[in-house]
Amino acid sequence: MSSQELGESPVVIVDKGSVGIVKTEYHTFAYPPNKFVLDNDEKLGPITVAYETYGELNETMDNVILIEHALTANAHAAGKHSPDEKYPGWWDVMIGPGKAFDTDKYFVVCSNILGSCYGTTGPSSVNPETGRPYGFTFPLIGIRDMVRVQKELIDHLGIRRIRGIAGGSMGGMQAIEWSLLYQDIVDSIILIASAPRSTPQSIAIHKVGIQAIMDDPNWNEGNYYGKEPPNKGLAIARMIGHITYLSDEWLWHKFGRKHTDPSKMKLSLDSKFEIESYLEYQGSKFVQRFDANSYIYLLRSIDLYDAAEGYENLDESFKRIKCKKVFVSSFSSDWLYPSYQSEEIVRALKANNIDVTYHKIDSPYGHDSFLLEYKKLTRFINDFLDSLK
Amino acid sequence: MSSQELGESPVVIVDKGSVGIVKTEYHTFAYPPNKFVLDNDEKLGPITVAYETYGELNETMDNVILIEHALTANAHAAGKHSPDEKYPGWWDVMIGPGKAFDTDKYFVVCSNILGSCYGTTGPSSVNPETGRPYGFTFPLIGIRDMVRVQKELIDHLGIRRIRGIAGGSMGGMQAIEWSLLYQDIVDSIILIASAPRSTPQSIAIHKVGIQAIMDDPNWNEGNYYGKEPPNKGLAIARMIGHITYLSDEWLWHKFGRKHTDPSKMKLSLDSKFEIESYLEYQGSKFVQRFDANSYIYLLRSIDLYDAAEGYENLDESFKRIKCKKVFVSSFSSDWLYPSYQSEEIVRALKANNIDVTYHKIDSPYGHDSFLLEYKKLTRFINDFLDSLK
Numbered sequence: 133m134s135s136q137e138l139g140e141s142p143v144v145i146v147d148k149g150s151v152g153i154v155k156t157e158y159h160t161f162a163y164p165p166n167k168f169v170l171d172n173d174e175k176l177g178p179i180t181v182a183y184e185t186y187g188e189l190n191e192t193m194d195n196v197i198l199i200e201h202a203l204t205a206n207a208h209a210a211g212k213h214s215p216d217e218k219y220p221g222w223w224d225v226m227i228g229p230g231k232a233f234d235t236d237k238y239f240v241v242c243s244n245i246l247g248s249c250y251g252t253t254g255p256s257s258v259n260p261e262t263g264r265p266y267g268f269t270f271p272l273i274g275i276r277d278m279v280r281v282q283k284e285l286i287d288h289l290g291i292r293r294i295r296g297i298a299g300g301s302m303g304g305m306q307a308i309e310w311s312l313l314y315q316d317i318v319d320s321i322i323l324i325a326s327a328p329r330s331t332p333q334s335i336a337i338h339k340v341g342i343q344a345i346m347d348d349p350n351w352n353e354g355n356y357y358g359k360e361p362p363n364k365g366l367a368i369a370r371m372i373g374h375i376t377y378l379s380d381e382w383l384w385h386k387f388g389r390k391h392t393d394p395s396k397m398k399l400s401l402d403s404k405f406e407i408e409s410y411l412e413y414q415g416s417k418f419v420q421r422f423d424a425n426s427y428i429y430l431l432r433s434i435d436l437y438d439a440a441e442g443y444e445n446l447d448e449s450f451k452r453i454k455c456k457k458v459f460v461s462s463f464s465s466d467w468l469y470p471s472y473q474s475e476e477i478v479r480a481l482k483a484n485n486i487d488v489t490y491h492k493i494d495s496p497y498g499h500d501s502f503l504l505e506y507k508k509l510t511r512f513i514n515d516f517l518d519s520l521k
Numbered sequence: 522m523s524s525q526e527l528g529e530s531p532v533v534i535v536d537k538g539s540v541g542i543v544k545t546e547y548h549t550f551a552y553p554p555n556k557f558v559l560d561n562d563e564k565l566g567p568i569t570v571a572y573e574t575y576g577e578l579n580e581t582m583d584n585v586i587l588i589e590h591a592l593t594a595n596a597h598a599a600g601k602h603s604p605d606e607k608y609p610g611w612w613d614v615m616i617g618p619g620k621a622f623d624t625d626k627y628f629v630v631c632s633n634i635l636g637s638c639y640g641t642t643g644p645s646s647v648n649p650e651t652g653r654p655y656g657f658t659f660p661l662i663g664i665r666d667m668v669r670v671q672k673e674l675i676d677h678l679g680i681r682r683i684r685g686i687a688g689g690s691m692g693g694m695q696a697i698e699w700s701l702l703y704q705d706i707v708d709s710i711i712l713i714a715s716a717p718r719s720t721p722q723s724i725a726i727h728k729v730g731i732q733a734i735m736d737d738p739n740w741n742e743g744n745y746y747g748k749e750p751p752n753k754g755l756a757i758a759r760m761i762g763h764i765t766y767l768s769d770e771w772l773w774h775k776f777g778r779k780h781t782d783p784s785k786m787k788l789s790l791d792s793k794f795e796i797e798s799y800l801e802y803q804g805s806k807f808v809q810r811f812d813a814n815s816y817i818y819l820l821r822s823i824d825l826y827d828a829a830e831g832y833e834n835l836d837e838s839f840k841r842i843k844c845k846k847v848f849v850s851s852f853s854s855d856w857l858y859p860s861y862q863s864e865e866i867v868r869a870l871k872a873n874n875i876d877v878t879y880h881k882i883d884s885p886y887g888h889d890s891f892l893l894e895y896k897k898l899t900r901f902i903n904d905f906l907d908s909l910k
Contacts, residue, residue, distance in 0.1 A: 172787035272787055332772040332796045333764065339797045340760045342790070344733060347753040364736040368729060372761065375725045380859070383721040389827065398561035398661055398825060401731070401817070405824065407721045408728045428790070435794065436787060438778065467856070470769070 149229030150220065151186040154211035158182050158251055161284050168281070174271035178260070181285045182207045182251025183243035186227055187235030189291075196291050197233050197517075198282070199223065199242035200299030200306040202502075203373075203430055204422050206250035209242040210235075225506040232510040238295065238517075243285055245278045245306070247429040252281075255425035256357065267425060268354030275302070275437040279309045296517060298322035298459075300502035301469060302430075308439050308477070315454040320520055322459040322513060325466050325502035327473035328439035328446055328480070334468060337376055338431040341369030345424045354425050366424040367415030369431075374414050379465035379498030383407060439477075446480035453486055459516045461491040461509065463501035489516055538618030539609065540575040543600035547571050547640055550673050557670070563660035567649070570674050571596045571640025572632035575616055576624030578680070585680050586622050586906075587671070588612065588631035589688030589695035592762075592819055593811050595639035598631040599624075614895040621899040627684065627906075632674055634667045634695070636818040641670075644814035645746065656814060657743025664691070664826040668698045685906060687711035687848075689891035690858060691819075694826050697866070701828065704843040709909055711848040711902060714855050714891035716862035717828035717835055717869070723857060726765055727820040730758030734813045743814050755813040756804030763803050768854035768887030772796060828866075835869040842875055848905045850880040850898065852890035878905055 160180040161168070167175035184207045189195065199209050201222065210227035212220050223242075226232040233240050244252035247270070255270040286294070294317055297307040304326020311321045330338075348365030350356055378386075387407040396403035404412075443449035458481050462474035471492050481488040491512050495501040502509075549569040550557070556564035573596045578584065588598050590611065599616035601609050612631075615621040622629050633641035636659070644659040675683070683706055688696040693715020700710045719727075737754030739745055767775075776796040785792035793801075832838035847870050851863035860881050870877040880901050884890040891898075 174788070272789065274787065329778065331769055332776045332778060332794070333769045335778070335794050336760075336764045336772065336796045336800060339794075339800055340757060340764070343760065343801075344757050347737070347757065349738060368733050368736065368757065371725075371729045371732065375722065375729070380720055380722045380856070383725065387721045389718065389721060389724070398663065399563075400661065401821060405721070405724050405728075407725045411725060411728055412732075432790060467769070 148231050150224065151211035151228045151235050153215065154184050154186065154208070154213065154221070156182050156184055156207050156213070156251060159285060159288055161281075161288070170271055171274050171276045171280075172272060176253070176271055179246070179253045179281060179284075180251065180257070181243050181246075181253075181281060183241060183285055184208060184210070184221070185289075186210050186240040187238050189239040193291065194293050194295060195238045196294045197238040197240045198286070198294055198297040198307075198310070199227065199233070199240060200297060200303035200310075201242060201245065202299070202301040202303045203434070204248075204418070204427070206248065207242050207244040207252075208250075210240070223503070226510065226513075232506070232513040233298065233517075234514070241286070241289070241291075243282055245430070246281045247273045247278070247426060247433060249423035249426040254423065255354065255429055256423040265357040267357065270425065270429060272432060272436075273429060274433050275305045275309050276313065278433070279306050279313055282306070282310075283314060293317050294319065295520065296320045296322055298324070298513070299326065300324035301326060301499065302434050305434065305437050305439070309437075311453045311455050311458075312439065312449065315452050318455055320455050320457045320459065320516070322516065323474065323477065324461050324509065325463055325469045325474070325499055326460075326477070327469045328477055329437055329473075330434050331470070331473070334376075335435045337372055338435055341372050342428050342431055344368035344372075345428055348424075351424065356424070361419070362424045363419040366419045366422070366427060367412075369427060370418040371411040371415045374411055376468045377499045379467065379496060381465055381496045382498055382500075385496065446476060447483045450480045450484045450486070453481070453484065455486060457487045457489065457516065457520060459489050459513065461493055461512065463493050463495045463497070463499070463505065465496050466499045466501060468499040537620050539613065540600035540617045540624050542604065543573050543575065543597070543602065543610070545571050545573055545596050545602070545640060548674060548677055550670075550677070559660055560663050560665045560669075561661060565642070565660055568635070568642045568670060568673075569640065569646070570632050570635075570642075570670060572630060572674055573597055573599075573610070574678075575599050575629040576627050578628040582680060583682050583684060584627050585683045586627040586629045587675070587683055587686040587696075587699070588616065588622065588629060589686060589692035589699075590631060590634065591688070591690040591692045592823070593807070593816070595637065596631050596633040596641075597639075599629070612892070615899065615902075621895070621902040622687065623903070623906075630675070630678070630680075632671055634819070635670045636662045636667070636815060636822060638812035638815040643812065644743065644818055645812040654746040656746065659814065659818060661821060661825075662818060663822050664694045664698050665702065667822070668695050668702055671695070671699075672703060682706050683708065684909065685709045685711055687713070687902070688715065689713035690715060690888065691823050694823065694828070697828050698826075700842045700844050700847075701838065704841050707844055709844050709846045709848065709905070711905065712863065712866065713850050713898065714852055714858045714863070714888055715849075715866070716858045717866055718826055718862075719823050720859070720862070723765075724824045726761055727824055730761050731817050731820055733757035733761075734817055737813075740813065745813070750808070751813045752808040755808050755811070755816060756801075758816060759807040759811075760800040760804045763800055765857045766888045768856065768885060770854055770885045771887055771889075774885065835865060836872045839869045839873045839875070842870070842873065844875060846876045846878065846905065846909060848878050848902065850882055850901065852882050852884045852886070852888070852894065854885050855888045855890060857888040
């Protein structure tokens with residue numbers, strides 16, 4: 133959920149070890165009768181999950197770290213698929229020998245979330261019953277469904293206990309839900325720039341993106357596979373997203389009011405501010421790699437998530453958590469997942485006497501800090517994971 | 522530039538007097554040879570200006586207040602056009618007998634800005650040379666052009682001196698520019714939730730709105746008059762705007778995560794959060810009253826404005842200002858025209874030894890505070906105008 137995801141990142145300085153060449157694996161679950169019952173009681177299946185693993189599972193099988201990705205990332209969190217791959221996985225700065233999630237110590241698993249378009253079943257997957265992509269016949273999914281699918285993967289891998297589940301942004305929502313649903317097997321969760329629920333401002337911003345996609349004549353009620361996709365609408369949605377990933381402060385620093393062609397700025401709209409060209413570029417890049425329907429479904433899963441669902445409040449809901457420790461961090465300039473939301477999590481954990489470490493990190497990058505402040509995070513997370521032993 | 526503009530407002534409590542029934546007047550300037558030279562050296566003309574006046578010009582002609590409207594408002598700032606008109610003018614709470622701009626004392630003038638679509642020449646006006654609406658052949662205009670056109674109106678009305686020029690948001694930019702261009706005739710300016718230039722974040726947000734309009738197939742390079750207008754794109758642009766007019770805090774208070782149909786929220790995207798329905802409603806209302814091309818041109822005029830243009834910095838630029846006093850106010854929760862921008866104005870004024878009154882008003886409403894906090898503003902502005910005597 134960031135401008136830095138998936139190789140668009142300036143963060144390619146790999147000053148520590150790499151996990152090397154990795155491969156995305158796929159596993160398809162066959163439920164009787166091939167259907168998974170979703171949180172909304174709709175059925176879906178068979179479900180395929182794309183995942184990667186880094187490091188080695190130890191003999192006692194107690195060194196597992198689960199990585200939860202955000203909105204538009206995928207299972208490829210670290211290493212490269214081939215030596216020629218331009219950029220490593222989306223969180224390579226954090227995963228590898230000697231890094232925050234040290235693959236000399238931990239067995240790290242990252243899977244693509246349900247509803248996405250990177251190998252795990254989603255709207256662009258073929259519905260075996262029709263032989264055509266689901267499109268908008270795909271059921272609405274929630275964070276809880278994503279987590280339950282990941283649990284199936286963990287079971288398939290023979291894992292019975294998880295040392296830590298880490299996620300930034302929407303990934304943090306998944307980590308929270310893990311600790312609520314499968315409390316007996318989760319030792320710790322690591323929440324970075326996350327929230328127990330999205331703000332109405334975030335829902336509003338998502339709404340505009342979803343509407344822009346649906347208003348694109350190419351969207352065609354979600355039936356655009358094999359035809360021209362709704363790239364204009366998706367680019368608009370992505371541009372809005374990008375604005376929310378960055379802070380006002382960082383936009384001043386990075387772009388200011390710089391203009392690509394100052395001599396023509398008063399003459400023509402074709403002459404643009406640099407921030408405009410940047411957004412256009414991000415929009416055009418994004419439509420090459422992401423499915424518009426997936427984008428709608430995943431935005432909606434964030435809107436719908438509420439860690440207090442079914443309980444009177446967050447304190448009551450968090451009574452279920454049995455983690456030994458919880459790590460929470462937020463960033464001062466993040467207005468999409470503002471610090472007060474992380475602090476609400478911290479308060480509810482403390483109300484339940486759960487050991488929580490909270491860092492509000494002073495950072496200018498806005499929500500993107502969760503990917504850019506990897507050096508600070510590495511130090512904090514190393515300490516946190518060491519303290520779990 | 523607000524959800525409260527033009528009768529969409531809950532602010533209809535008129536607890537003081539009204540200016541009564543008013544009428545929009547029109548004046549067309551005939552320049553030799555009917556062309557006005559814009560700031561970018563392009564020529565435009567003839568130019569018609571729509572305006573309203575309230576109160577009486579006194580004998581010494583020194584009781585003139587100029588009201589500068591924001592993005593999508595118009596000349597109808599106070600009173601009603603007929604007894605049946607549903608809502609009064611957009612700033613009726615501030616203009617009238619006993620109000621902030623007291624029409625028992627002042628002669629108040631408000632004109633529709635150049636490029637708009639409420640009677641003053643803009644892209645939807647007919648180009649006399651072609652007999653068709655200008656559309657996108659309309660030249661790019663700036664805040665300075667708007668002010669220069671207003672000066673022509675003031676000259677036409679025989680006004681030689683202005684007691685105060687007041688504007689919120691983009692209206693404040695016009696007031697600043699008045700004080701820079703016509704420094705000998707402006708006694709004071711009143712800036713509410715304004716800025717010396719737009720932030721890159723604001724430019725970015727405008728960009729997405731402009732792109733959404735241009736991506737609408739009905740936009741047709743601006744040639745949609747007499748055909749189906751690009752209402753979907755314009756609604757998207759307006760929805761984005763609305764989000765920026767309100768604060769996160771206020772959205773929590775007003776909408777929270779309330780859902781129009783909680784039983785179906787996990788089942789269908791047709792089931793919406795209340796904030797989504799609100800945005801849809803605002804979008805659908807807006808397209809009935811505003812021209813998409815005007816929206817693009819006016820957003821751009823804001824992007825391009827810089828009160829320091831042509832000078833090394835704001836301090837240098839403000840050396841031109843000869844106001845007796847300046848009133849500046851900002852609102853704590855306004856993230857579109859954040860307080861630090863008002864404070865930059867205040868600093869530059871002080872650097873030039875200009876008498877400035879600054880109020881940072883603690884308010885939850887975001888940028889819309891400039892319309893909603895009229896009671897506080899009334900008190901402050903009454904005091905300010907009284908102190909000018």
